[in-house]
Amino acid sequence: MYSLLLKHETKTLVRTPAFAWILLLLAAAVAIGAWAGGAHLGRIERGASYYLADATADRAKLRSDLERYEERVAARGEQVQIAAYSHTQRGAVPQGTNAGSVGVKAAEIATLPPTGIQAFSVGQSDLLLSYVPVTTAGLTTALQASEMGNPVNLKRGPFDLSFVVIFLLPIFILAISYDMLSSEKERGTLAMVLANPLSLQKLMSSKVVSRAVIILGVIAALGFGSLLTVGTALGEPDTWARFGVWLAATLLYAVFWFLLSVFVNALGRNSATNGIILAGAWLAFVVVIPTLVSVGATTMYPAPSRFDFITASREAQTDSERNYMRELNQYYYDHVEHVPEERVNDFLSVTRAKNDAVERAVAPLFAEFRSQQIKQDQLVSNFQFVSPAIMMQRVLNDVTGVSAARYHRFVDQVQAFREQWVSYFTVRFLTATPMRSAEFDEFPKFQYEEEPVSAVVTRSLPSIGGIIVILVLLGGAAMATLRRYQVASR
Amino acid sequence: MRLARASGCFSLSYLAYGVIFLFVTLGVSAVAGSPRTALIALVGFWAFSAFIMPKAAAEISKIVTPTAALGEFDARLQETRRTGFGGPTPRERLAEYRQSLLDQYQVADVADLPVYWVALSMQRLEEMDHEFFDHYYKGLDNSYLEQRRLQDALGVLAPTLPLSSISMGLSGTDLLHQRDFVNAAEETRRAMVDKVNAYLAEMAASFNANLREGATTDIESNDRVLVADEAVFQMVDPVRYSPPTLNTVLGEYRMAFLVLALWIIVALIFARIAVGRIGIQTR
Numbered sequence: 127m128y129s130l131l132l133k134h135e136t137k138t139l140v141r142t143p144a145f146a147w148i149l150l151l152l153a154a155a156v157a158i159g160a161w162a163g164g165a166h167l168g169r170i171e172r173g174a175s176y177y178l179a180d181a182t183a184d185r186a187k188l189r190s191d192l193e194r195y196e197e198r199v200a201a202r203g204e205q206v207q208i209a210a211y212s213h214t215q216r217g218a219v220p221q222g223t224n225a226g227s228v229g230v231k232a233a234e235i236a237t238l239p240p241t242g243i244q245a246f247s248v249g250q251s252d253l254l255l256s257y258v259p260v261t262t263a264g265l266t267t268a269l270q271a272s273e274m275g276n277p278v279n280l281k282r283g284p285f286d287l288s289f290v291v292i293f294l295l296p297i298f299i300l301a302i303s304y305d306m307l308s309s310e311k312e313r314g315t316l317a318m319v320l321a322n323p324l325s326l327q328k329l330m331s332s333k334v335v336s337r338a339v340i341i342l343g344v345i346a347a348l349g350f351g352s353l354l355t356v357g358t359a360l361g362e363p364d365t366w367a368r369f370g371v372w373l374a375a376t377l378l379y380a381v382f383w384f385l386l387s388v389f390v391n392a393l394g395r396n397s398a399t400n401g402i403i404l405a406g407a408w409l410a411f412v413v414v415i416p417t418l419v420s421v422g423a424t425t426m427y428p429a430p431s432r433f434d435f436i437t438a439s440r441e442a443q444t445d446s447e448r449n450y451m452r453e454l455n456q457y458y459y460d461h462v463e464h465v466p467e468e469r470v471n472d473f474l475s476v477t478r479a480k481n482d483a484v485e486r487a488v489a490p491l492f493a494e495f496r497s498q499q500i501k502q503d504q505l506v507s508n509f510q511f512v513s514p515a516i517m518m519q520r521v522l523n524d525v526t527g528v529s530a531a532r533y534h535r536f537v538d539q540v541q542a543f544r545e546q547w548v549s550y551f552t553v554r555f556l557t558a559t560p561m562r563s564a565e566f567d568e569f570p571k572f573q574y575e576e577e578p579v580s581a582v583v584t585r586s587l588p589s590i591g592g593i594i595v596i597l598v599l600l601g602g603a604a605m606a607t608l609r610r611y612q613v614a615s616r
Numbered sequence: 617m618r619l620a621r622a623s624g625c626f627s628l629s630y631l632a633y634g635v636i637f638l639f640v641t642l643g644v645s646a647v648a649g650s651p652r653t654a655l656i657a658l659v660g661f662w663a664f665s666a667f668i669m670p671k672a673a674a675e676i677s678k679i680v681t682p683t684a685a686l687g688e689f690d691a692r693l694q695e696t697r698r699t700g701f702g703g704p705t706p707r708e709r710l711a712e713y714r715q716s717l718l719d720q721y722q723v724a725d726v727a728d729l730p731v732y733w734v735a736l737s738m739q740r741l742e743e744m745d746h747e748f749f750d751h752y753y754k755g756l757d758n759s760y761l762e763q764r765r766l767q768d769a770l771g772v773l774a775p776t777l778p779l780s781s782i783s784m785g786l787s788g789t790d791l792l793h794q795r796d797f798v799n800a801a802e803e804t805r806r807a808m809v810d811k812v813n814a815y816l817a818e819m820a821a822s823f824n825a826n827l828r829e830g831a832t833t834d835i836e837s838n839d840r841v842l843v844a845d846e847a848v849f850q851m852v853d854p855v856r857y858s859p860p861t862l863n864t865v866l867g868e869y870r871m872a873f874l875v876l877a878l879w880i881i882v883a884l885i886f887a888r889i890a891v892g893r894i895g896i897q898t899r
Contacts, residue, residue: 173685274686276760285671397652405659
């Protein structure tokens with residue numbers, strides 16, 4: 127009887143023109159979301175490729191100048207000299223001989239590579255720069271730079287798959303399920319159907335299962351299609367593991383909205399009231415609560431503004447200009463093991479010393495910025511359980527690779543790499559060791575060390591677990607309410 | 617006065633938005649077969665207008681007027697700074713300028729110039745940079761403005777789009793105000809740099825000796841120091857900034873106002889026809 131009912135419900139549903147339209151709209155939304163995410167990712171990757179090409183060309187030029195110079199010197203049987211630092215090439219000795227110059231001019235572009243499903247979510251990647259030039263000059267400016275974008279577009283947000291899943295999918299689900307029982311009741315067919323040997327629970331189950339199976343199947347198919355079209359590194363298990371978590375979370379989120387609809391239907395109100403309750407729930411869970419939590423987090427733990435950074439940098443810059451000898455002493459003190467016999471107050475040493483002073487001055491602000499961001503994130507994490515949309519957003523950001531945690535990891539690695547870079551060139555610079563062209567292959571190289579996908583899953587577990595707990599509670603509440611359902615109007 | 621007029625326009629725009637929703641609600645209620653259908657249609661319209669269309673419009677505007685990511689933008693700008701827009705490169709232009717100065721003062725080396733070469737060359741490089749930066753940044757500003765104007769025009773599908781533009785424009789939190797301020801700040805900076813370089817060119821001529829072959833550049837042992845007095849600081853005028861006039865703002869958002877007005881007319885006609893149909897049916 128149940129399978130017959132399920133078949134009947136599915137057939138009726140499939141033949142409903144409105145349902146076909148909803149599926150079509152869902153497919154269109156997913157296609158647009160995947161395309162927009164892919165286009166955004168392509169734009170960022172193009173930006174990074176320009177930086178890489180520039181850096182490669184600059185380094186190749188330094189090296190080829192140096193190679194020619196080495197050949198010339200070898201032919202004459204002379205010693206390799208070290209060029210004084212200069213913005214442009216001056217004199218016969220090339221800048222490539224000076225490790226201090228090379229450390230500034232031959233930037234290494236530290237790149238945060240996209241995950242296999244990063245095109246699924248833009249997150250904050252439209253603002254946070256995923257390619258940072260690392261030189262011996264300070265990192266402050268490079269890390270404060272943000273990706274370019276029209277502020278109007280940033281305010282409106284991207285039409286990516288995360289938006290489709292979190293915002294639009296619930297609307298489609300509610301549109302096909304808000305009147306599952308109420309419409310039967312209003313048409314007067316509910317009592318007739320239940321005159322058969324069939325419980326209300328089974329009737330409701332057949333209605334929701336028929337809808338859910340189709341919608342979940344379509345989502346899975348569309349998600350898979352998106353992966354094949356805009357996904358990258360499809361040969362990597364990491365990509366498929368991330369996609370698996372993405373799909374599981376998306377399906378659970380969809381089930382939440384189906385169950386909410388079942389619960390509201392079980393209240394026994396008319397279709398219009400169901401519609402209003404569910405639209406209100408959507409507004410509250412998807413729009414209002416996430417906004418309030420976000421505003422609460424940024425109000426309670428405000429991060430230092432860009433203006434604070436600029437002011438601190440300027441003050442430190444002015445101070446170091448005035449006391450450049452003090453900064454130079456500090457610089458030599460910091461590198462005491464490599465201090466040259468004759469301390470030189472040349473332009474590059476003084477500049478390095480001043481740069482270090484500015485970096486030291488803004489370091490506490492960076493630390494505060496990070497600390498406030500972590501507190502904001504912790505607050506959102508604590509309050510995520512009040513809205514499945516927040517839980518879902520956290521999972522999607524994490525699994526697609528646009529989470530704050532992954533970006534912090536990238537910045538930490540960039541900062542550690544910069545120290546390695548500075549150390550490599552500073553030792554040679556201070557000990558007045560001329561750079562040789564062969565050494566260009568030995569420069570430190572940045573390689574982002576991705577965290578294992580198991581770490582991402584572990585971080586997502588509270589959010590996914592939260593959704594599951596809500597599903598269980600909501601399912602139980604729906605069943606209990608359904609038992610008290612009045613089939614006939616009093 | 618400006619505030620009162622801006623507030624008036626602001627209130628009227630929001631009032632118009634409210635009126636549009638009122639008429640659309642009235643019309644849909646009259647046309648829909650049941651309250652259920654009306655409710656779904658109206659919630660759908662609101663969600664479409666407030667959430668879907670703004671994002672969709674932003675994506676469409678990015679397709680029509682694409683803008684480069686930072687890496688590409690920066691690399692192109694730096695490339696232009698190296699090579700110029702065709703014709704002589706900036707370095708060649710600087711060399712020509714150097715030669716013209718040497719000819720003018722009948723000397724063979726910049727170290728013998730009666731004006732400080734570094735200050736003059738910095739000023740010349742600044743002026744060349746202005747061409748390049750203006751080309752790229754004004755181009756970027758125009759792209760952003762075109763994107764927003766297209767989004768305003770797409771407001772024929774969703775009244776929220778023109779309203780949000782008008783709201784930002786009249787509040788002074790839009791790109792128009794920000795760019796106007798940045799441009800004014802940049803003009804001030806350019807004027808300041810011009811004056812400081814002119815001052816240096818005249819007053820620091822003795823520094824030219826640093827440019828001689830073998831001259832020391834060691835900061836400690838270098839006794840050529842120019843101390844700026846109060847008069848130097850006074851040559852930079854205090855910054856006085858006036859935001860764009862209300863007429864400029866209204867002119868920039870004329871399309872948005874037009875679209876909003878169109879929405880009122882269409883919503884009014886729709887409501888009138890829909891309500892009229894109810895009358896015929898009940899007779």
